[in-house]
Amino acid sequence: MKTQWMVYCELELIPNSVSEPQPTLVSRLAQLKYHLGELWASFVKGMTQSPEPHIWQESDRQTGNTWWCAYDPITQQSLYAESEGEVLEWLERRPYC
Numbered sequence: 001m002k003t004q005w006m007v008y009c010e011l012e013l014i015p016n017s018v019s020e021p022q023p024t025l026v027s028r029l030a031q032l033k034y035h036l037g038e039l040w041a042s043f044v045k046g047m048t049q050s051p052e053p054h055i056w057q058e059s060d061r062q063t064g065n066t067w068w069c070a071y072d073p074i075t076q077q078s079l080y081a082e083s084e085g086e087v088l089e090w091l092e093r094r095p096y097c
Contacts, residue, residue, distance in 0.1 A: 049073060053094075055087060 002010075005020040023031075053072045059065070068087045070079040072094065079090045 053091060 003020075008014070009016070009018065051074050053070055055068070055070045058067045058069055060067070068079075068081040068084055070081070070087050070090060071077070074096065075094070079087065081087050081090070
């Protein structure tokens with residue numbers, strides 16, 4: 001399997017005798033900072049995301065129709081319904097209520 005450096009050398013017509021540059025301390029710290037930021041963002045999202053279903057209404061400006069929308073973060077299922085009753089039925093069918 002070709003490394004990224006090998007592909008770069010091939011595209012730029014760099015001879016094989018040129019060795020791959022070693023990462024500097026600054027670039028390693030930048031990578032570490034990036035990965036720690038990603039880890040922190042994932043942690044915060046996991047701690048703040050509610051397991052409760054999200055329910056809201058949307059309206060179509062052109063037709064004036066109103067839709068009920070629901071999302072269950074545990075099952076990652078979504079629902080678009082015409083009535084509040086449909087949403088209530090969907091909530092009742094959840095297996096872990």
